Amino acid sequence: MENELLAFLSKLDVFTGNEIDELGNLLTVKTAKKNTVIVKQGQVCCDCYFVLKGCLRQYVISDGAEKTIAFYTEEQAINFYTSAVQKKPSQSFLISLEDTVLLVGNPEINAGMFARFPKLEQLTRKMMEEYFGQTQDSFAEFMTSSPEERYLNLLTKRPELMQRVSLSHLASYLGITPASLSRIRKRIIKK
The missing domain is CATH 1.10.10 (Arc Repressor Mutant, subunit A)
Incomplete structure (x- = not known):
């Protein structure tokens, strides 16, 4: 579990060896067996996730049927922003389709960590901006x-x-x- 985190941080070529060790001790890593529900529809989810290993599916139940809205695999962020920041119930479920290793964060913990590691904040912001752009492009492509x-x-x-x-x-x-x-x-x- 820590191996995936340390391998990912090392691969980024952004942090020093000491920073990697410190982050390895501070960041929260969670494992989930296949078919584990991580987030339930209606639950207030205060966490965001980053997939270090595995595959997850985000879906909603509409008219009694499951409708998949996203798949997440290695090095993809899963953000329940509305639920985490605004403390609103999640509109979707998140389930692991494989044994999964996730990096877990939340706005309160991240703020302190970002103050201590500005490079982590810059990296996170850049990744979220890229993800947001990709999501917009994918949605437009899907609709047309x-x-x-x-x-x-x-x-x-x-x-x-x-x-x-x-x-x-x-x-x-x-x-x-x-x-x-x-x-x-x-x-x-x-x-």
Whole structure:
């Protein structure tokens, strides 16, 4: 568990060896077995997460059905900003699809750590800005594409998900039924 954190911090080439050791002792790392619910819809979640290892799915229940809204894998941030900062109930669930290792933070703890390690604050801000931009681009692309284009996009941008996520979860994420996803896959194979 600490190995993943230390390996990630070392890879960044931002911190000195002493800073890495200090951060390794201060940062909170949490493990979750496969199929562990990390956040429940309706729960006030005061934490944000960063995936060091594993795959997670964020989903909502709408009209009695689970609708996947995101998948998170290594080196991706999961932010429940509205819930954490505004103390509002989460609108979604977060579940581990694999055994997972997460870096856990929250606004109160992060403020003190950022004061002590300004490079950590700069790094976190840069990562969040990049993530926000990617999310906006992905949303716009999703809204303007057909289900087949969404699937091809996913194959291009996140091919690892095909091996890590069930077809029913992928179909839900793409906004289609598993049967529709099967037809799309067959059409693509024939081309």
